[in-house]
Amino acid sequence: MATNNLQLRTVNVTRYVTPLREGGSLPAIAEADDDFLYVLKFRGAGQGVKALIAELIGGELARALGLKIPELVFANLDEAFGRTEPDEEIQDLLKASVGQNLALHYLSGAITFDPVVTTIDPLLASQILWLDCLLTNVDRTPRNTNMLIWHKELWLIDHGAALYFHHSWDNWKEQAVRPFVQVKDHVLLKWATELDTVDAEFRSIITEQLIRDIVGLIPEEWLSTGDITADERREVYIQFLLTRLASSEIFVNEAKRARETGI
Template sequence: MTQTIQLRHVNVTRYVTPLREGGSLPAIAEADDGFLYVLKFRGAGQGIKALIAELIGGEIARILGLKVPELVFAGLDEAFGRTEPDEEIQDLLKASTGLNLGLHYLSGAITFDPTTTAIDPLLASRIVWLDCLLTNVDRTARNTNMLLWNRELWLIDHGASLYFHHSWTNWEEQSKKPFVQVKEHVLLPWAGELAAVDAEFKALLTPSHIRNVVSLIPDEWLITHGEEPEASREVYYNFLTHRLQHSGIFLNEAQHARQSLI
């Protein structure tokens, strides 16, 4: 029986410092549970869809046994940030009233550097396969979006995944497309176990798991689609289950891309 996934809810109590990386202006913030989080804002330029992609990508990675910081729903009060002196940050906070997404802050973690850290081929294959499923374009040598913490590799930032939802049309056609951007994946040269991982992960990631993950998406993040929230969740569910059923398409693309590198 598939265990129901639940995310904790916290309230942001203190804006600590911005992380000026990329266009989304994430920040380190403290919540009412006393922990620090990397906060992803609904009012950032990439919008709520980046939060949906972060949520889906992170929780699917966790189901597959990969290391991901705990995700929490982070509430931001309307009054929060009024005293923030930086005008850009104040505008961001005002636009982010309501439910945002936080990732547990891994204090002391360092950015993964492929030139100094060797990666096990099976682990590399698992991460490449995940990113092909999610169509995650943002795990390149320029921006690995992986951290080393307590001698383990942790995945962060899946906000650039599921790019089909930015057009929200032809989801079925998009679900069967190869992931050509895999050729830029930072771990592709080490990913020599893709076929074995494909069989392993297709058995592990059941439709009920996917249903469980997409059910986590808050209604208030889905109303921008112009459909009932449940109808939008169904599109995410269908996209992911169809893509999983046709994983051979992105598997072959990844294997061919790797052959051209080695």
């Protein structure tokens, strides 16, 4: 495993505040022992730790590229939380999520980005779309933008649906060089006119060491599943991202085609 120059803080969850039922994985607002509120993503939710891994990699890559994303922290959940919750669905989720989870700093007062109301600068739109193509993030559509306006700035949230290759490990090499055809549904596609500029800039920022440092943040226990070791699984994430980065012209051209043709 590479030496990791990045770190995430670790907090302990002290209070379950309220579920966010609009999310398919039933995240929640929770308070931690640093007295801040977080949006807590549970390891026991539908997609399990794979969604947390995608959230971590996507979020920290976005941050490294200068995009705005709430602070990510590891959030420890004690087994006592599942005992007093009256809602059986939430109780089961809490019991299944004892241990290390992932959380995003809660942006109090933020509003959901609405493409009808807010126009996005073409360079920023191109940056976000390029990253989503790299990550194969299928969940940034007009129906569910996963972006917030906070203090008049655009913030990215929820990358849990990215890196969908890891739901089927067998063909990750082929998926790494495929065009991202779902870009036709991206909420920012119509504004993304600066993709060539962004491609050159971001390819220079995302080094192999940066990728290794970010993937190195993934807790060992999140990777220790299946018939390959945690280090082997970690290396697959690294090689997938390196291959996709080296082949970025494939997803850039697909995005430009989708924008020009509308399909």
